[in-house]
Amino acid sequence: MGRVLVCKTADIPENGMKAYELGGRRVLIAQAGDCYYAYQGICPHQEVCLDEGIYDGSVLTCHQHLWQWDITTGEPMGLAEAPLERYQLEVADGEIFVVHTTALQAAEIFTTASEETLARLNAIARREEHEAGSALYDIGDPADDLYILESGRVEFLIGREERTTSAGFMLRRGEVFGWNAMLEHQPSRIARASCLEKSVVLRMSGKETLKVLEADPASGFNVMRKLSSLVTRYLTLSGAK
Ligand code: FES
Numbered sequence: 307m308g309r310v311l312v313c314k315t316a317d318i319p320e321n322g323m324k325a326y327e328l329g330g331r332r333v334l335i336a337q338a339g340d341c342y343y344a345y346q347g348i349c350p351h352q353e354v355c356l357d358e359g360i361y362d363g364s365v366l367t368c369h370q371h372l373w374q375w376d377i378t379t380g381e382p383m384g385l386a387e388a389p390l391e392r393y394q395l396e397v398a399d400g401e402i403f404v405v406h407t408t409a410l411q412a413a414e415i416f417t418t419a420s421e422e423t424l425a426r427l428n429a430i431a432r433r434e435e436h437e438a439g440s441a442l443y444d445i446g447d448p449a450d451d452l453y454i455l456e457s458g459r460v461e462f463l464i465g466r467e468e469r470t471t472s473a474g475f476m477l478r479r480g481e482v483f484g485w486n487a488m489l490e491h492q493p494s495r496i497a498r499a500s501c502l503e504k505s506v507v508l509r510m511s512g513k514e515t516l517k518v519l520e521a522d523p524a525s526g527f528n529v530m531r532k533l534s535s536l537v538t539r540y541l542t543l544s545g546a547k
Pocket of ligand 1: 353354373
């Protein structure tokens with residue numbers, strides 16, 4: 307894992323925050339007491355810069371719809387319905403670095419998987435690039451593979467023809483979608499997934515993923531537990547529209 311210099315500690319105001327562009331990603335660096343934290347710079351709700359929000363040294367508030375997060379964990383508070391993606395950070399000699407992680411390592415449902423299992427999952431993942439406007443799958447397609455977003459943006463549409471509507475959420479790096487490939491009795495897609503911009507995804511067979519997880523029951527249990535939270539969150543966001 308490599309690391310990238312972001313800024314100097316002196317650049318971040320005391321109990322304040324600042325955003326930086328890092329390889330096409332907006333990264334928010336926040337200071338709280340003696341500690342520094344790095345998070346996604348764009349709100350997980352909509353395309354709004356979080357550094358334009360309010361930060362009091364412990365709670366970050368997006369000014370648009372007042373979603374809030376605990377800065378020490380990125381966990382949602384109050385109205386917020388999704389956590390912030392947190393980046394691993396190192397501070398050395400007054401400089402702040404963000405440690406590069408792969409999309410698989412960043413994937414929320416796989417964060418507690420063992421290193422061995424992550425390596426096996428990595429071995430079955432195919433990296434694909436898709437142009438803006440291309441569809442990854444459509445409603446009714448076989449649900450064989452799951453996806454992890456490495457970069458870009460993917461939109462979900464539910465319904466058919468003129469009654470098509472957005473499913474009401476956007477993805478962040480490391481987000482898993484097409485997860486019904488890992489569920490029983492869910493053979494078909496229930497939404498259309500298409501790229502809003504040029505996007506890179508990791509694509510993994512649902513059956514092969516389950517085989518890897520079955521070989522490591524402790525990791526498998528944690529992955530499925532996180533997956534059920536993720537599914538609940540998506541259903542809540544879709545239903546809230
Ligand atoms: S855009 Fe940030 S809370 Fe809605």
